[in-house]
Amino acid sequence: MASGDPPTAPEAIAALAELRPLVRALCPVARNALNEAITGIELQLKADADELRQLLSLSETEEMRHALGEQLSAIEVALSPPPAALTPPPPAPAPASKPAPKPSPAPKPSTAATVPPLDTRKRPPPAPALDTPPGGFDPHAWPEVPSAAEHLPPDCFRSVHCAPMRSVPRCPFGSKAARALLEQRKPVILTHHTLVGGAASKWTLDYLCQQMHGLPCTVYSSSSRHFRYWDDEKNQAGYPFAADDHTAKLSMDIDEFRRRLAGLASTGSAAPAEGVDSKDSAAGDGGDAAGGDASSGSQRLYLQTALVDGVGAEMMADFRAFDWEGVLATQQRLGWGSLSSNLLLVGQKGNTTPCHYDEQQNLFAQLHGAKRVILFSPADFGCLYPFPMHHPCDRQSQVDLYAPDLSRFPRFRAARPLEAILQPGEVLYLPQYWWHHIENLDEACVSLNFWFKDCAKPEKVVLPLSASQHLAMRRNIEKLVAQKLGATKAQLVLPLLASHTDAEQPAESAMPEVGALREEVTRLLTHVMPAADVPAWLCELVEGRFPRLAHQETGQPI
DSSP states (O other), rough: OOOOOOOOOHHHHHHHHGGGGGGGGGGGHHHHHHHHHHHHHHHHHHHHHHHHHHHHHOOOOOHHHHHHHHHHHHHHHSOOOOOOOOOOOOOOOOOOOOOOOOOOOOOOOSSOOOOOOOOOSSSOOOOOOSSSTTTSSSSGGGGGSSSOOSOOTTTOOOSSSOOOEOOOOEETSSSSSHHHHHTOOOOOEEESSSSSGGGGGTTOOHHHHSTTTTTTEEEEEEEBBBBOOOOOOOOOOOOOOOGGGGEEEEEEEEEHHHHHHHHHHHHHHTOOOOOOOOOHHHOOOOOOTTOTTTEEESSSEEEEEEOOOOOOHHHHHHHTTTTTHHHHHHHHTTTTEEEEEEEEEEEEEOOOEEOOSSSSSSEEEEEOOOOOEEEEEGGGHHHHHHHOTTTTTTBSSSSSSTTTOOOOOOGGGGGEEEEEEEEETTTEEOOOEEEEEEEOOOOTTEEEEEEEOOOOOOOOOOOSOOOOHHHHHHHHHHHHHHHOOOOOHHHHHHHGGOOOOOSOOOOTTTTTHHHHHHHHHHHHHHTTSOOGHHHHHHHHHHTTTTTTSSSSTTBBOO
């Protein structure tokens, strides 16, 4: 497009999709200016649509009508207002107080049997009591998962190269054991939970297609079953990333998603790798961070979309019938903020979400099929080598769990995995900052998560810091360095903060601010830990995470 030319329709559609989400975050003056720009783009698209309709009426060939119709449809979708997210119903108002009724006269005795009125409400069976989860409250004392795991598909993760895997306890919701684990911010599978009510096993892909017909959905496409997410906006430091490892973000309605799944299944592209020996898939130490996978090269799809207005009346009724009173009670007891979002996930069997952590509390409800979640404590930060904060894969582990490169990531041997296998109706509490890696065990696996901001503010800092607080502190240190030096320079300076030698380093001598910055960071850290612990803490923060720099003596990436 030449300078000064109006944007083409696809460029205008892309601009609308990019600009609309920015409006809420701006100050009033900037918001007005942006709204004017959006209005101008919308007017141009409306003119383009009128022109396409005129051309469509004059077209003589089916091929031309089809091409013009697709362009017109894309513009009409772009011009339609974005749907609002579904919100839980407001809590029921407290009943007005009434004067105490006058005592009624005692009933006359009767010899007839008393028949209670029929209660047509569907009540869940009472949850069994449980005071202590199996193995107690220490995750590293929970029961070990059998190493063979013969009940799992062969391409599932096995703890071959790290500590033995342990099982996340199942606790009835409302039991003392469940309440204690929630309050201690430790993972737990909540059984007998009424959170999603009748949606469990009902919200299949067929049902969702009936209820969400025509609604635009976010769908990710990957060349392998490992959906490595990539956010270009976070790549402020200019990190390279192989094109084959990108997960493409698409928009389509759920009927198109189902149609494409059926097409992939008919060609065999959607089938997960079968007959893969678990030792072969997990034994190679030379795998890269993108994921060792026997099914690489075949396109796979994963629907991950927010619940929005416009769903069918029956699905809306399901949503409003969720146990919002129980959610509100949990929020208030644990100090969580309001529900920030719901995310509906529908994926093929074998799809995985690589190991990462979130900065929100998550109630993860399973609706259809089975799902396996591998968890690691925030204390395993150093074992999982997360990408740097300003990398497009921020908050994701660099380690390929199926084929870890132990020469690059030697501390992975000490990682301590936990396993949670979810069935329909069960809810997994995923605490903030806990690492989790997810595998779909069934076809068209359906889940729904409930994300909450954690607003709990301790009155004072209690030492020693928890593992979650240490992880948050590491993010703050990375953010501090980037704010002072910029994201590009921060990736060079951060590894130098962990230097323990007085030997002259060329990189450090070229950046005299490193010494002053190291002193400032050390001073901040000594407020929450002994000074003797700071060097090891900084080493764990940077080692193996910034591959552009090599250690002077060993030549290995820092």
